[in-house]
Amino acid sequence: MSLNYWVNIENLQQNRRKPDGEIISYEYDIYDFDWVKLYAKPKKNVNVQFGRFEELKAVEDVLRYMDKNQEAIILVPSVLAFGTYGDNDKIPNDMPLIVKIKVL
Template structure:
């Protein structure tokens, strides 16, 4: 009996000295999901840009500009004298509304209410953040944003669904420097 116990202990001792082996995944996936996602997103972007181009082609009354950031815009009211546009850390007061490309109202400017935003330090959808950087005080600009520049795949979880391009009419009321704005609040 002692002999069996000693052999069992010796066997366990020998087996326990073995280095651990890496576990292999039960299933292995290729990069096909990522490739399918890329293809799907490219198709969505192309369709949305075609919709926007059709709107631009059918509107001969306005001069549209293409942003290097992937959206289009035109001026409702343009300031030709001022040169100051918002920079990182500036505080801007603005108002905006959102509609679909078909013209259906999503949010009115009354629902959103005038906003105060510190440039690049707070959450704001990327197209609007980039669009504000193009504006001067007193200007009103209408932006046409593909969904990836607006609310993207997730939408806003309220009224804007997945992959919805939007038109946003934005009025920039005031640009002030961050420390200037804080001094006004302290007084």
């Protein structure tokens, strides 16, 4: 994808891109590169607006092209994830992530 992350859906960017202001609901789990789930519960957001996300940029970008009930796996390099500082919880500094996401 254009932001230098990988997604398992071929030609995803050929789908319609959702504009700022459009509403979406989704959930995702975060894994390390050994497929160890980092948080027990998925992160879930209901009825959020594009353009007002407080998410990883790669997550927002992929969601803009996904359809309802569609699932994707994203490989996110650390610089696009939590970078040099991690998330001060389960994700250490400079850790690339696997994100498994679903549009609700």
